Amino acid sequence: MSTRYTPREMLEKLISFNTVSDRSNLDLIAFVEDYLSGYGIASVRVPDETGTKASLHARIGPARDGGVVLSGHTDVVPVAGQNWSRDPFSAWVLEGKLYGRGSADMKGFAATVLAKVPDFIAADLGRPIHIALSYDEEVGCFGAPPLVRDMLAKGPRPEFVIVGEPTNMKIVTAHKGIAVFKTTVRGHPAHSSQLHRGVSAISAAAKLICWLDARTAENKANADPDCAFEPPYTTLHSGVIKGGEAHNITAEHCEFTTDFRLLPGDSKQSWLDRYKAFIDTEVLPGMLAISGECAISVTELAYVPGLSEEVDGPAETEVRGLTGDNARHVVVYATEGGIFQEHGLSTVVCGPGSIDQAHQADEFIELVELERCAAFLDRLMKRLS
Structure with a gap:
């Protein structure tokens, strides 16, 4: 029999695993496997291609379709360069708050779910509870797609999903998606006094960035005033750029990274097609007229689909009944919720x-948030019993 943890104790344990996204999360996964095994619960690892990270899923209750997925990610963002009062991977409590990297985002939810495992087992569940823990959410939600595919392939199929990102236990029914692209421009070097013989990759990149900015401005001007998102439109933002060697040489190389923050239902591919059409018709021909070595490439680095509001979806219906929250809440940050929804599973964030x-x-x-989450899970458990 495994040690029984309170949500606070389990959270302190999970925080002690340094699972910053550039590190392995396997020690935490092994701990969860052993913990579940101590209660007779089998779990399934879904490793990444390197074998240094893994997601995990497990089922408590009957092997039948229906029930809920309780989903969280195990990775956390870096602490480097931040001014922490204490060791960020050794939790401490002060004035009713539990501190540590991942306490809010989002090991608090995972900890409360895991602490409730003995109660889930003891309940006479008529519908199963699935636990899903992923890797690399913070750097692009790379672990969730193979995790969801593996869960659905091995069955049974759940009815709805709760992604436990921090929402103060309010129900979030929609969020924006994100697509991240790197644009690489190859120009032609020449002495800047003979500018007509060169092609500046920086100048070409500037035209592209200005085009992206102009599209954001258009979206703002045409925004639906009834849209619940803030801002209420799709944005195209370039956050990183580098290029050039010297002030008196036309830059041979420039690259920049852009993210599209997409309203739910807004097509990533449609925006990408428009962007590439502008490159091919308005920017690249003039570059090639000077040098055939010039080129522009666009590489997708990450994509997380948005979460769309569902009309009378089972996830929203169930969670509103459990929380009593009937208000409309949407967020502009992305979660793994859109990935579950893309696979046909009704999903909310709470x-x-x-x-x-x-x-x-x-x-x-x-700490009161952990208590509220535990009470929510108790109500969920009774609903599924």
Whole structure:
């Protein structure tokens, strides 16, 4: 029999595993496997291609379709360069708050779910509870797609999903998607006094960035005033750029990274097609007229689909009944919820803690939030029994 943990104790244990996204999460996964095994629960690893990370899923209750997935990610963002009061991977409690990296985002939810495993087992569940823990959410939600595919392939099929990102236990029914692209421009070097003989990769990149900015401005001007998102339109933002060697040489190389923050239902491919059409018709021909070595390439680095509001979806119906929250809440950050929804699973986001604490130095979650989450899971358990 495994040790029984309170949500606070389990959270302190999970925080002790340094699972910053550039590190392995296998020690945490092994701990969860052993913990579940101690209660007679089999779990399934879904490793990444390198074998240094893994997701995990497990089922408690009958082997039948229906029930719920309780989903969280195991990775956390870096602490480097942040001014922490204490060791971020050794939790501490002060004035009703539990501090540590991942306390709010989002080990608090995972900890409460795991602490409730003995109660889930003891309940006479008529519908199963699935636990799903992923890797690399913070760097692109890379672990969730293979995790969801593996869960569905091995069955049974759940009815709805709760992604436990920090929402102060309010129900979030929609969020924006994100697509990240790197644009690489190859120009032709020449002495800047003979500018007509060269092609500046930086100047070409500037035209592209200005085009992206102009599309955001158009979206803002045409935004639906009834849209619940803030901002209420798709944005195209370039956050990183580098290129050039010297002030008096036309830059041979420039690259920049752009993210599209997409309203649910807005097509990533449609925006990409428009962008590439502008490159091919308005920018690249003039470059090639000077040098055939010039080129522009666009590479997708990450894509997380948005979560769309569902009309009378089972996830929203169930969770509204459990929380009593009938207000409309949408968020502009992305979660793994859109990935579950893309696979045909009704999904909402609801979890303990505040997103305002995510990624911050001295990240914390209020202990009362863990209590509220535990009470929510108790009600869920009774609903499924």
